[in-house]
Amino acid sequence: MRVVVFGATGNVGTSLLEALASEERVEEIVAVARRAPGREFPRTTFVAADIASSELAPIVRGADAVVHLSWLIQPGRDETTTYRVNVLGSERVFRAVVEAKVPAVVYASSVGAYSPGPKDRLVDESWPTEGISTSFYARHKVAVERQLDRLEHEHPELRVARMRPALIFKAEAATEIRRLFAGPLLPRTLVRRELVPFVPDVPRLRFQAVHSLDVGDAYRRALLGDARGAFNLAADPPLGPPELAAILNARTVRLSARVLRAGAAATFALHLQPTEPGWLDMGLAVPMMDSGRAKRELGWEPVHPADDTLRELIEAMRLGSDYETPPLAAATTHPARLRELLTGVGRRP
Numbered sequence: 001m002r003v004v005v006f007g008a009t010g011n012v013g014t015s016l017l018e019a020l021a022s023e024e025r026v027e028e029i030v031a032v033a034r035r036a037p038g039r040e041f042p043r044t045t046f047v048a049a050d051i052a053s054s055e056l057a058p059i060v061r062g063a064d065a066v067v068h069l070s071w072l073i074q075p076g077r078d079e080t081t082t083y084r085v086n087v088l089g090s091e092r093v094f095r096a097v098v099e100a101k102v103p104a105v106v107y108a109s110s111v112g113a114y115s116p117g118p119k120d121r122l123v124d125e126s127w128p129t130e131g132i133s134t135s136f137y138a139r140h141k142v143a144v145e146r147q148l149d150r151l152e153h154e155h156p157e158l159r160v161a162r163m164r165p166a167l168i169f170k171a172e173a174a175t176e177i178r179r180l181f182a183g184p185l186l187p188r189t190l191v192r193r194e195l196v197p198f199v200p201d202v203p204r205l206r207f208q209a210v211h212s213l214d215v216g217d218a219y220r221r222a223l224l225g226d227a228r229g230a231f232n233l234a235a236d237p238p239l240g241p242p243e244l245a246a247i248l249n250a251r252t253v254r255l256s257a258r259v260l261r262a263g264a265a266a267t268f269a270l271h272l273q274p275t276e277p278g279w280l281d282m283g284l285a286v287p288m289m290d291s292g293r294a295k296r297e298l299g300w301e302p303v304h305p306a307d308d309t310l311r312e313l314i315e316a317m318r319l320g321s322d323y324e325t326p327p328l329a330a331a332t333t334h335p336a337r338l339r340e341l342l343t344g345v346g347r348r349p
Helices: 011-020 079-099 136-154 171-182 212-224 241-248 257-269 278-285 292-298 306-319 338-342
Strands: 002-006 028-033 044-048 065-068 104-108 159-165 167-169 198-201 207-211 229-233 235-239 251-254
Touching: 002 011, 011 028, 011 171, 011 212, 065 079, 065 212, 079 104, 079 136, 104 136, 104 212, 136 159, 136 278, 159 212, 167 171, 167 212, 167 306, 171 306, 198 241, 207 212, 207 306, 212 229, 212 292, 229 292, 235 241, 235 306, 241 251, 241 306, 257 278
Parallel strands: 002 028, 002 065, 028 044, 065 104, 104 159, 159 229, 167 207, 198 251
Antiparallel strands: 207 235
16 A cells, blocks of 8 residues: 655654554555655655645655645744645645545544534534634634535545544644744743643633544554544543643633633734634634544544643653654754744744
């Protein structure tokens, strides 16, 4: 089996490459990224390409399956750039898949594609996918879901699987996650559980997480089986203020969503951090997902509990953990995070 992976050097891409490393049924992996990594993977050839501008059909020709993971989270202050990669770039990937007659595509959707939903019960993959209008990330995920709807309608012979994971963490992605969401002004010395005085107890502040290695395993299973349609991916337990307070050894303080959003908007406007407030809107709105279909049909079972995964991330952020690929490497930010400061906090990818 020949597999092409777009976005192979990121958080999930590296986990997928590790999951495929001992998979004998996969004879060749073509890993596509804008920049080559500083390490090698078994049976893997790296190809430098940009989904927004490169010729993609020659890359995917002869593949048995394509995995599309490429996505921009930053720059959060320039939706023109993120749309060009996330939405138009995805369209170019799918067009190349059709042109090259690749029989299967597995796409990285997200919990962010879902419409507002309940926090006190789980929803399955039939929940509406209209997203959260104030989040560019959610709008882009929805736009690509609609592309896939059309793709399935126009090409019923194509096997399409959509993976919809919760928040994805692992220690090796800590530097990238800190850079994308906290920015260069957060000192590593402050990322300690004993230094967090309180957790905001905000209505609907309840979310799910999943370890990147577990997500990589789910993609492996979707690739090698006959998976079609959407699959939620989340680990227990769900995380809310009580769970966060226990993880951080902190107390909870009641706070309104309006006050929390005002703080997020103000710090974003002042370039103190790169996360635009639409991320908070999305986190408070999206439903809690039922991963039963992935367990039944893929045989998938997350190994890492969500609270342990978050603990792992927090400790890794304190240590500055990274991975030998350009998106995840500490060298992306050094020296002294000067590169992040010079390119703007949330202004450039």
